[in-house]
Amino acid sequence: MSSAQIEIQLIASLVAIACAIPGTFLVLRKMALITDAISHSILPGIVIGFFITHDLSSPLLIIMAAASGVLTVVLVEFIQKTGLVKEDTAIGLVFPALFSIGIILIAQNANDIHLDIDAVLLGELAFAPFDRLILGRTDVGPKSLWIIGTILLITLGLLFTFFKELKVSTFDAGLASALGLSPVVMHYGLMTVSSITTVGAFDAVGAILVIALMIAPAATAYLLTNDLKKMLVLAVLFGVGSAISGYWFAHALDTSISGSMTTVLGLVFLLVYLFAPNKGLFSVLYRQKQQRIEVSLLTFLLHLGNHQEEKERHVKHLNEHINWQKVRSKSVLDLALKNNMITIDHNIVSLTKKGKNFTTEAIDYIVTNKNSEIEHMKDRFFLFRG
């Protein structure tokens, strides 16, 4: 590994961490799309900043860009408050307009500006190590490393200082304001941090990867845990992991680094989306199937409990009376038998004592509208699940 390669991976990892932290809160606050808006609408800020300084790496650019990011948020909220359109429409109206202004500004001055729209949208991580920061005479490392490092330090400082406040205002804005923490300050604080992070990361990885790095790790982590601290740690790990493996992937294929980092993020998300325990697609589908059979079982037991006469309790009767398919009635019968809730004698089904207890308790819960309790009850009664 050459030193440039190490530096690129270092920058990518720092960007991933700096994005994952505000991203987690944005996902939890259902404001993920505001990053999309910010990442696009900082373009006019950057262009205007460039007109003033004629230097792409001047700090004024970052300030202007962050300001136009915050302006986006303010505009979106203003439009939303008028009640003329919904929030998502407001976002969808504001950022394309600002982005268009940015593009037109660039196009109008195409001759004396070295600002490539592709680079703005996609970034070029591969060139990041060549833009060095030189203090006095010594070369202290790539500029973007310092920029994103500073932003990350600030973000981390704010996170540790205001963790409790952020947590409360994220999950219960009402409680937060009752406790005297202003949700508005938290909101705009988070928005400012997100804007600045977007701008800082933007230079290195481009507008689209910023969105991916903010949302994808947090969303992936959210599928695996409900604990805020664990979610933050997981999001950071996913971000850094995808950044580094994305780099090597791009290295092997000789393609854009930011594109391949996003692709790795997408693959990781896809895997977690499909296979996450409890919240993944397969486990949700499996649980739904299980519950369907268990509800059928309950219906069946209730039916048995209500009927003493043998005709109603005949195995064949199930198909016609409760109107179940053959396979389904068989699986329900099997489940009931396995759990010792029924006995079958000459094709006549009868409830065991355990089956009766289960049915009465279940009815109690249903009558008193405590359906959720049934899940706990199942744990006590069932030897095998559906």
Add this chain to the structure above:
Amino acid sequence: MNLQEYIELVFTDYTLRTITLGTAVLGAICGMLGSFAVLRKQSLLGDAISHAALPGIAIAFLIIGTKNSAAFLLGALISGLIGTFWIRGIIKKTHLKSDTALGLILSLFFGFGMLLLTYIQKMPNANQAGLESYLFGQAATLLESDVWLMVLVTGISLVILLLFWKELKLLLFDADYTKTLGFNIKFLDILITTFIVIAIVLGLQTVGVVLMSAMLLAPAAAARQWTNSLGIMVILAAIFGALSGVVGTAISASHNNLSTGPVIVLVAGVFVLFSFIFSPGRGLLFREIRFRKNRSDLQLHKTLSFMYNIAKTHEDTAHPHAIKILNNFQGFTRKSLQKLEDKDYIKIRGTMWSMTDSGYHTAANLYDQLIKEEDE
């Protein structure tokens, strides 16, 4: 080139005519279908889909190896639809919310698309140039066949809209009721979503991935301000869309260095801004005027009821009182007294005022909701 030359050129110049027609048709279909997107609160779906279409275009190029807008459209359509249904899957099956799902699909698909595009650029194939025009759109690349395709799709979607008008309208405003009536809401939902995806994919070549969502939203958001009827809204949105297309093309053609996509979006933005401010029913301007009027009415009522309380202690309600005794009361100004006199509620003689019969009657029934006021 100034505007007048431009108008002459539209009728004589082939390229300009094609572009103008193309953007007009595109604006119309986007406005039409965008109305549904906005009302279904799927505004940002357009943004996500347009980004999600990028890998489809790249894969289509990788498979056929040449530029072919029909194949690109198909690829974009397929990958847009995959994106859309994945978004729905995420929202339905996990606890991630719609904003996260949209942002995820948008960025992940786009990133993958960029990966493919950079991969294509490094291939020894001279045909790849110009694929980037899908990022920001290039109206100049529109051909007559593209315009015909747009017209065809617009026609089909118009027919479908008219065929399923009643059902779609019902689905928009009360999905549960639609279901209980026995309509297949899944089918309707997929139908309208598919057409929204088609409209987006059609526009990619002209306005580009990034700005396509505004093309879908802006005309609909502007039209929404002028009416509460779905039919009128769809028609208005189509007109706004077509107008922004035509005007945007005109402006960008008559200046140097102005790309068409951003200009169209900004023109549509101006329509939205205008509608937000000046629409009579919902606009900010008229709302402010109504607000002020209500406030001054309230002040008048306050003064009137204060006078009523004084007058009712006298046997003769028309007994004159000095204006001075109103002084400790904030609602009273010379202007508001004048207004009350204009409405014939009071009479002013010098420094004295007296209540008229109609004023007394109105004041007595001021808070009686059953009696409709006619003094608007």
